[in-house]
Amino acid sequence: MPASPCINLTIEEKQRLLALARQTLVDYFAPQQTDIESLSDDALLSRHVGCFVTLFLDGDLSGCMGDIEGHRPLSKSIPELALCSAFKDNRFLPLLASQMERLTVELSVLSPLSQLKIRDEDALLRYLAEHRYGVVLSDAFHRSVYLPQVWEQLPQPGEFIRELKRKGGWASGHWSDDMRVELFTVEHFRE
Template structure:
């Protein structure tokens, strides 16, 4: 678990990484004097909002990099590399709210039959990854709450995020992973 102070540090780190990159074209260094658990490998997403609307979101679902290193990289990616949005400008950063979601390791969900996912997924707690062959889509735990989706809509939208049909979660060969996240924002 990440405490509130460390969570706010990560949010400030994300903002600093974006602003430095947008203004100076350089990637900031990982701070040296940080809590050792912030150097552990963790999955993380940085989400940018402007006027309550999504403005960018990039992340690592798997724990493949030390957390602070990952935050710097995905923060810059959220501002400059989300293909759904134009690049954030330096002036626009004054209007952007930064959110950091630190993830638990995804766990493959096991059910007797696919319809059982509807009872197993906890809305507002579980994030989902839907995987079928080379297709993979992820939605964070806060997304169905923000959009007021029920569990079936959450599954359908995660399937569509993977580029699959909305009901793919009912098919054989589809893997569904769940994870949780701690959310910190400005």
């Protein structure tokens, strides 16, 4: 079973992280002298945890990028992921300055990944029928992740995994002995 989120964030900490993501986007369009380097001394922002930045324009998804393992501190990953979500998510048009007032930022802070030992896809589907975690599927050639929030759009385990595999570049019916399944929880919050 996945661990609980690795950071138990206060309301003030959540607001600070959201402000960092938004300020990064504001600075992109109207460069300021924000000193992001000084943030690396902050105990919260120096944490190495997985994180996703998700952007909504008028309530609709308009970009989402993440770092699953948390290779960098939040002070570096949040600004980079905010920019990637705004400008490099190929599913959406790049963000425009005129859209900033209609933009909502959501952050998801991930728990450590926990491997689920299963025999086959049927066992995974039975497990997911009872447990609604974030899922990472990987094998030698592909990797794909869905945050736990995706269960709201894809509530059936079969549909959830089928779409996760399609997102990762596998055929919807693909399964192999090399398939690795990792689970995680998130603490997600938005402006």
